[in-house]
Amino acid sequence: MATIADVAKEAGLSRATVSRVINNYQYVSDEKRFLVQEAMKALNYFPNSSAQKLRSQRTQTIGVLIPVLTNPFFAYLLEGIDRIATDNAYQLLVCQTKYDQQKEIHFLNYLKSKQVDGIILTSIENNWETIAAYTTYGPIVLCNEYSEQTLVPMVRLNQLEGSYLGTCHLIRQGHRKIAYCRGGYMSQLTKDRHAGYKKALTEFGIPYNNDFIFKNVYDLEDGKKVLRDSLAMENPPTAFFAGSDQVATGIVKEAMKQGKSVPGDIAVIGFDDQPIASVVEPALTTIKQPAEEIGYKAMEVMIKSIESELEPNDMDIHLPLQLIVRHST
DSSP: OOOHHHHHHHHTSOHHHHHHHHTTOSSOOHHHHHHHHHHHHHHTOOOOHHHHHHHTTOOOEEEEEESOTTSHHHHHHHHHHHHHHHHTTOEEEEEEOTTOHHHHHHHHHHHHTTSSSEEEESSOOSOHHHHHGGGGSSOEEEESOOOTTOOSOEEEEOHHHHHHHHHHHHHHTTOOOEEEEOOSSOOHHHHHHHHHHHHHHHHTTOOOOGGGEEOSOOSHHHHHHHHHHHHTSSSOOSEEEOSSHHHHHHHHHHHHHTTOOTTTTOEEEEEEOOTHHHHSSSOOEEEEOOHHHHHHHHHHHHHHHHTTOOOGGGSEEEEOOEEEOOSOO
């Protein structure tokens, strides 16, 4: 008896496309629809009515948990997710957690109550043991954020390498007093970035100074406060490695306000390569992350998860990052 996989092979298309044709989804070209129908005739394939009924219970909606919608990195990430979702007849339910653990749990319950077919997590606020329980209700894909404890698909970058590259760049520019700005919760991403920073210091024989670690730093205003607080120190840092371009921009703006030259007195490096990085004066040196591509891959993997088409190489996808040198260092 022919299967949907046989039809896909005969038509030269993916199982997901065949499934969409069988279930009358929109956004399938006439050509692909014709190929599927001809393959079904050739193989004498008839869809399983019970399976069709089960599939029809899907919401065709994917929940995307994002910490802050105002951060351009997440906006571009969402753009990538949405493009693939639209191409495959899915809609998105975008949920802003604001780095709040209870909000994250509240939105994860959408999967439990079958309000969404799957959830893409772009950050992690709770420990993985708490989140793991929800994988029994549907697929979860980690996007940008990751955890070494999980067995769900992940699309990520080498964050340790990114912070290592950035810190090494500052050291090669002659800096020895380098501050590091990070968020609050120590997720695996945050831990790896911190580790990359420490690795660079160690390799160059620079002592680690806990006074140079600024926590709970997320946006432009936080960056401004970091600069003000650092200037109040007896022995302030001469360089700053920020966890985002927004934070880095805040540091640059406040430095100029305080009469400090960038990069003459203070060097600043950001993370992400958001549009603001190239328009702020001086333009930011930063670590480029391909936000839209991360989103594309995450949504592609989500669809594979829903269609039970995951392959081993879909479980841990690594994308490249790059040091972009501009004028702030």
